[in-house]
Amino acid sequence: MSDNLVELIRRHHGETAPTALEVLKEAIESRGAVTDDDRRRAAEVSGLPEAAVHGVSTFYDDLLQPRGRRHLRICTGTACFAATGGSQVAELSDALGLDLGERSADGSISLAETVCLGLCHSSPALRDGDLVDAGGDVVSRALVGQLRDAAEPAWRSVFEEPVLTRPGDWSGLERALRRLTPEDLLEEVTASEVRGRGGAGFPAGRKWQFARAAPGEQKFIVANGDEGDPGSYIDKQLMEVNPALVLEGMALAGYAVGASHGFVLTRSEYPRSKPALEAAVSAARAQGWLGADILGSGHSFDVTVLEGAGSYVVGEETALLACLEGLRGVVSARPPFPAERGLYGRPTVVNNIETLANIPFIARRGAAAYAALSPGASNGSKLVCFNERFARPGVWEVRFGTSMRELCEDLAGGVRAGLKALQIGGPLGGILPAHRLDTAFDFDALAAEGCMLGHGSIVAFDDQTDMRSLARHLLRFGAHESCGKCFPCRVGLRRAHEMFAAEAPVSRERLESLLEALELGSLCAHGGGMPAPIRSLLRHFPDELGLG
């Protein structure tokens, strides 16, 4: 990202004043559209040049869809697709007489698509203003004004003493501040081998070490709450049900790394996440767990919560930092890595929400206890979530190494209409056919199947899903969310989608070239990962893809 733009913003206000993106969000939320006056004001307030603000205003989905007095957003994520094949979209669009992204002439109502609302346990989902509802009849209820907030998903753990579903109580931070030096804590976290839960699986301890060693007085902790994977609602639950645990993890990271401020980026598709976190921050400040000189330790830490504006790619760490700065959520080449040069050019640790939620346990009980949670498998525990196709959807805290069969059948009650295949870990995850259900749920075992553990979402498809449609659905998502910087992804995903959206058979040879270019050439894991599910489909369901 541009050093100069970041420097201009940093000089103008550092991390305290609104970003250009915040000003633009306020404009569309209160007035239904973004005007040039709004852009000029955003430039003045943030220090960002006007042209750059213009660029920001054309990047994020939330800013691009005009809003009527009633603004309906229908979810087109993979779980909602698995539930209905996408029929609810046409149903609503026809009933309203509006295309996706259109506002009625009189300004009374508008329709937009959104991905994903995090109600995958009761798909399909629909949002009316900030009311988020879900269910098979959600469209008809919307048309007669009978929407209500959907019921929360189940929130369970296989452990007698849950780790991640246990409410945060700040005991980990207390022990660390009273008994451990920052170096001790860093050693413990490194020894625990806790791997990033966002999908990359990078050892958190190593990331923290780089940040700690990087020169500079000012450092930051950033919690990646941009859980954009359709089908995944794990971080949503953590942020909304257990925010204190996440904040505790951030404060511990700050202690170990030498940072006194943290940011959380939440998603605008999860309207409750930011308020829940902010309430937890206030409570923590009041109780003395956040703020200056916590427990008289000399360590200060505070948190600012910011909300995104509709972009999947800002889940990638460099794009996320750009979004926090109010810039276009575009990926940057690495090196330099955020641990060396991150938010506002300062050393920054970017960790997934769930990763941070693991830290209090490690601080309280140590690395050995953490390893013992999943004996013979990767250390720690993992949250997984199941979609509506399962008999008992919801979030479960499970052990690594558990077989997929046990997860799907014992915990989630199996797929009502008969399982055809699973997509694990998000839209860039491989597809596991039903006959491979005995694969263990762990990093390497899944990788061997061409799948990934990713963020831990488990989306089941039954026989009503035909695989060519699934390929088309995934590629449409991939192309729409491409940040547009690197050429293979920017053009290649568009072409791949066109190939599967056309009537004609898909040329195997051309598809292979595209997949190779995406895998080997993409700048980040978005373009780089999109081939994985397609390759799974090619391997396991070639006849359904319409190849020529």
Add this chain to the structure above:
Amino acid sequence: MRLTVDGREVEVEPGSTVLEAVRRAGSAVPTLCYDPRQAPFGACRVCLVGLAGAPAPIAACTTPCREGMSIDTRDPAARRVAATVVELVLSELPQAPAPHTELAEVARSLGVCGTRFAGATHEVEHDERHPYLVLRHELCISCGRCVRACDELQGAFALTATGRGFEANIAAGLGGGFRESTCVSCGACADTCPTGAITEHTLLTLEQEEHP
């Protein structure tokens, strides 16, 4: 530090990129989003080269040199992907790039004559409001060089990338063209544009005369 490029040893200063090492060694690697006056960007992926011991090709412009690296600029996977990328870029333009442009030269050097990937192309939109500069949006391949020239060289910050994904393009100011922006008409954007999307009126006329 020392490394090997295509079997030849070359010495570079610490902090150099693989691309700089490749060029110092006298090898050629095509680029589209690279401009030596700007920080490396890493968007085009055309500069991919093979690195011994790495699981996949690496982008030469954004990879720092390390002692003892062994680089192969003819790595087959790297060349295949680079060629595919150029095919993709050619496919998004409604017309072939003029022969004198960097894009056309890069295509020639990779042996790419056409594209297998026909599909949607950019909408034709010309902005000729400025007395000197012309912007032909349909030729923009979002390499970012113009935006970065205006940022890192001139410091006028008049240009920006717009849109997302395949719809990505560039604009001046709030979209009202160069004259309505902070542009100081230095022409650095036109100098660096590899497709002629930004050019000057006189050269556009020349192009039209060369290829009616």
Add this chain to the structure above:
Amino acid sequence: MSDRFESTVTTTCGYCGVGCRLEAHVTGGQVASITPASDGPANHGHTCLKGRFAHRFARARDRLTEPLVREGGRLRAVSWERALETISTRLGEIRAEHGPNAIAGLASSRATNEDCYVMARLMRAAIGTNNIDNCSRVCHSPTSFALRKSLGLSGATGCFDDIDHAEVAIIIGANPTQGHPVVGARMKQAALRGLKLITIDPRRIELADYGELHLAPRAGTNAAVVLGMAHVLERDGLTDPTFIAERTEGYDTLGELLEHYPPATVHEISGIPATDIEAAAHLYGEARRASIAWGLGVTEHKYGSEVVRLICNVALMTGKVGQAGSALLPLRGQNNVQGSSDMGALPDTYTAYRSVADERVAGAFEAAWGVPLSREPGYKVPEMLDAAVAGELKAMYIFGEDIAQTDPNSAHVVKALESLQFVVCQDIFENETTRYADVVLPASAFLEKQGTFTNAERRIQLVEPAIPPPGQARTDLEIIAAVSRALGHEMGYAGPSEVMDEIAALTPDFAGVSYERLGRRGLQWPVAPDGSDAPILYEERFSLPGGRARFAALPYKEPGDAVDEGFPLILVTGRVLEHYNAGTMTRRTGNLELVDRDWLEIHPDDAGRLWISDGERVSVRSRVGRVELCARVTERIEPGHVFTSFHFPEARTNLLVGSSADVNTSCPEYKVVAVDVRPMSERASTRPALASA
């Protein structure tokens, strides 16, 4: 790129003192496009809209392509023989009747070193007078005077590259993003990377937005500001006593003077808060490497030359001169204003500022040119004009200058031109001055000739022709040699490179200069006989007897004009990005579309008080003249001040500027003109008028 064109010629830009290296691409006999040269030592592959795009003036429809002689009140096209004959006859008559000193010449600071050198030779050898000057008189002559007195050589002590090596830079009386765009851009990038800028200007220049500290002194109080900084440097122990002891003279006298300039006193004089003076001094003094750049906002004042000496004081007392990153950079305006003076197109010096009274030097030139030469210094430009009005000066040969538009007190200039018996103008277009010419000779633009320019870094760079002069226009070297021949003095040069060879042979500071050695990167003088040049001056010694620099203890004195009830605002004049000086070239290009007039910048407080709204036409009156301009209300100018440029003859801004000038060099005080501004209440008149009318 180059395969598309018939030819590509690398040359040096003819606009400003940055000296961008450019590639001119020619096809079908026209310059199709100009792009920056990536290996340009000053511009590093960048340039501004003037060098890049504003070249079509060279073939504008009203380009002079034939010699003209005034007959019956009108200029008529004639042959070269006829024009040359007219000149030699008339000048011969005037010289015979009134002596050679009744004739004066002006060399063009836009023309090449070779052109200026032969112009000086024309006046000295062919006519026999030292009445030769160039337009540096009205811009950086104070710099030249002061640097020679304080340090020894008349030029920047370093290069533009020093900006990249400095921790702190002071920019005083300059607006680089407008007047020296490529250097302004480099300063901006350096500031974003951490260079701390201190900007000192009554206007909040663009670079102030990227700087650490902006000081807005009342116009004309620069000396107090600099003395105040020096006071703080001395008081707070930020000086370099070793440097002072080993490499300078005169510090004690300065020290006594500085006691009178504590920040509180400076605040009273300049309006700048005392804390800002302290902060500026500390920023500069505590840096290991710090540079100072200045422009005409320092020099075009009654005591401009003194302020430059005071600036030198600050660098000398802290030892910040003579090393990379610590440079004194006068931002020379025109493309060859440095060179035109270096070449001796000055009334009192030959090349490299050696006095016309110096026997050894004069003798060398006499030997080279084969004629006796006067030892008496001649008229400076303002003296020429006064002498013309007084009837003592009878003729002028004006090469490449539009003094009726660009010199101060236009009414006086016009009177002078009207008083002369014979005026020759050598130029590329008719202009305000050619209205008074008896003979007009069609000259060449920078794209049409070979030669060299010297930029603000003392860098001599080659100029190569991309296209020939149009019609019957000739290169300036050919014209001047022909005039000289017609006057009986054959110069005998085969071409520009031989002129430079002679210059090198006669000038130790340029001894090693040759076209071959200049190549693509040029050479920064002094150039030793073996061709090694001098990017940084004064690394070991200063170029004064004894090798020591000299402090100057010069107190603050008030400017030549001041506000009063009748004229309550101070006018500052300057340039804008899109146009250059008289606008002769840029007004004949697409730049006119971008900026089509001179604007009067006025602060909202003043505009409010005077009932002036943005875009409204206003009348601006000074003690000597009146003009009409459109107002632009902006907070960039300090209250109590207004600003305008001078690019458009319709505006005739310089009608307002009086005769106040620098005490040592006669550089006009363009920057402090007391004016009255008011909205046009009656129908606008179209002709600017004299104050008394």
